[in-house]
Amino acid sequence: MKIAEAAAASDLSVDTIRFYEGEGLLDPVARGSDGHRRFSPRDLRWLSLFQKLRATGMPLAEMKRYADLARAGEATYTERREMLEAHQGRLAAQQAKIDACRSLLDEKVRIYRGLEEEVAGKPG
């Protein structure tokens, strides 16, 4: 699978994928005889994981740490789990922000609708 397909499948940009490889999040990706990257299903699963973690606010350094731990084998299960649990906490915080923003926007939109009607009803 080449990079454009990997990008489409993982919901990352091709630039971001190259950047992540450069940062060492992914092991160096295999290359075809043309020098182009060939992504394995395993690479793909990593990219999708990175996409989800980043999209919800995990810093790159932390994703790197997680990837390094995964390379280190079964001795790191506990630390890896703890990292994911810490990120679950971040999800909850994000959720709270979304909820707060949603209720504010719902009200403001309602208010604007009222104001627009008022303006429309003005004589003149």
Add this chain to the structure above:
Amino acid sequence: MKIAEAAAASDLSVDTIRFYEGEGLLDPVARGSDGHRRFSPRDLRWLSLFQKLRATGMPLAEMKRYADLARAGEATYTERREMLEAHQGRLAAQQAKIDACRSLLDEKVRIYRGLEEEVAGKPG
């Protein structure tokens, strides 16, 4: 109200508040005789709004546009409402990302727990 209090109340940093004023999101803030900023309740409401919008991914340029429209008066009600509605769409997208990440993490954490037990149960 001075800047540290405004920061605590709006959940922004003092640096971010100064930065937002510099970018013209806020009208120039009143100053005391000591040259320090004095934030009005109105400033505070704007800052809280900006905090909520930024925390959920609205770009600065868009918040600036919204603030400029608000300065322009009632002729801009409709455009302002449409901007907020567009942001409601962003909230939904964020929500989807959080949900996708949450279900992945729930599963991964469950799996790690199983693996940790397995390792713990090994002889030797």
Add this chain to the structure above:
DNA sequence: GCTTGACCTAGAGTGACTTCAGGGCGGTAG
């Protein structure tokens, strides 16, 4: 054989802060 399109690298540019360096003012402890 020439163009088109997807890929390559290295490096510059961007958005939204954050940190730093250097300095002022007001209160209080010595």
Add this chain to the structure above:
DNA sequence: CTACCGCCCTGAAGTCACTCTAGGTCAAGC
């Protein structure tokens, strides 16, 4: 009175995570 502390000021440099640009390779289609 002055030394220090804490909070504030400005302008500029630094950071994070991309994103875009310039210049180049290569296989395939006309």
